[in-house]
Amino acid sequence: MASAGSADSSPEINVVNLTFSHNSADSRVEPSLVDINISLPKGSRTILVGANGAGKSTLLQILAGKRLISKEGTLVLIKGKDVFRQYPEGVTFLGTEWAMNPVVRGDIVVEDFLNSVGGYRHKDRRDKLLDILDVDLDWHMHKISDGERRRVQLVMGLMADWDVLLLDEVTVDLDVLVRDDLLKFLKRDSEERGATILYATHIFDGLNEFPTHVAHMRLGSFVTLPTSWPFEDFSVAGPNTQLYGVALQWLREDRDFRRELEKKGRKVRGARKDDVPVDSETFYKKYDYSH
Structure with missing residues (x-):
């Protein structure tokens, strides 16, 4: 081994x-x-x-x-x-924090966004990834789900040769079909x-x-x-x-x-084993009128 x-x-x-x-x-x-x-x-x-x-x-x-x-x-x-x-x-890093950036949550159309980061220079790979990741170029970034935004990130990050x-x-937000297609693409890309x-x-x-x-x-x-x-x-x-x-x-x-x-x-980690109330429990219990 x-x-x-x-x-x-x-x-x-x-x-x-x-x-x-x-x-x-x-x-x-x-x-x-x-x-x-x-x-x-x-x-x-x-x-x-x-x-x-x-x-x-x-x-x-x-x-x-x-x-x-x-x-x-x-x-x-x-x-x-x-x-x-x-x-x-030729090194690409794709992490989860990207989707939280307010810039990529603004009102920008996906096609314009990809072109702004050089998508027009990598048209063949970009288009292949758009199909694999099932991305709509007319999406508005501020209106789409986290999973759809993640797909856009992957197109952006993978369209240039790495x-x-x-x-x-970064695949955590993807549905199982898109994730499977992406992994097959990455494996083939790596091998070729x-x-x-x-x-x-x-x-x-x-x-x-x-x-x-x-x-x-x-x-x-x-x-x-x-x-x-x-x-x-x-x-x-x-x-x-x-x-x-x-x-x-x-x-x-x-x-x-x-x-x-x-x-x-x-x-x-986990639940505390002692029966002595913590300070926060003592404080909030005093003002608990639900009973």
């Missing part, structure tokens, strides 16, 4: 000795990423599996050059270039052009044939490095042949692992 990049001397994505904290000035804050070392070959399609808060989005944002790393000895390279000092061409695609949960995809998602239905590699993150670290899919070694995730089953098992293990940490002093 080979890890991604184990036989590749010049990986498309290469991360060495990456530790990152959103508040590096406060030593009490646990790092979001701890000692990340990964190597992904050109043309690979890697699925990142992990619970909320595992560090998947942070890793993708760093690879996209959206968060600065200053620690000496850390390397974050795409296509052999430092993503902070000489960001390479070499490396970083996807952070040798393009590389790193994709964080919580939706695993219909993904079994998509990845070349699968990885598991937990609390900012890799439990399972990007590993060739389907797994040949049952020790990685038991006798699971479906990605959904693998993800479910890993997420259960993550929850059990976190609960063991809670027994040792980590902040506990």
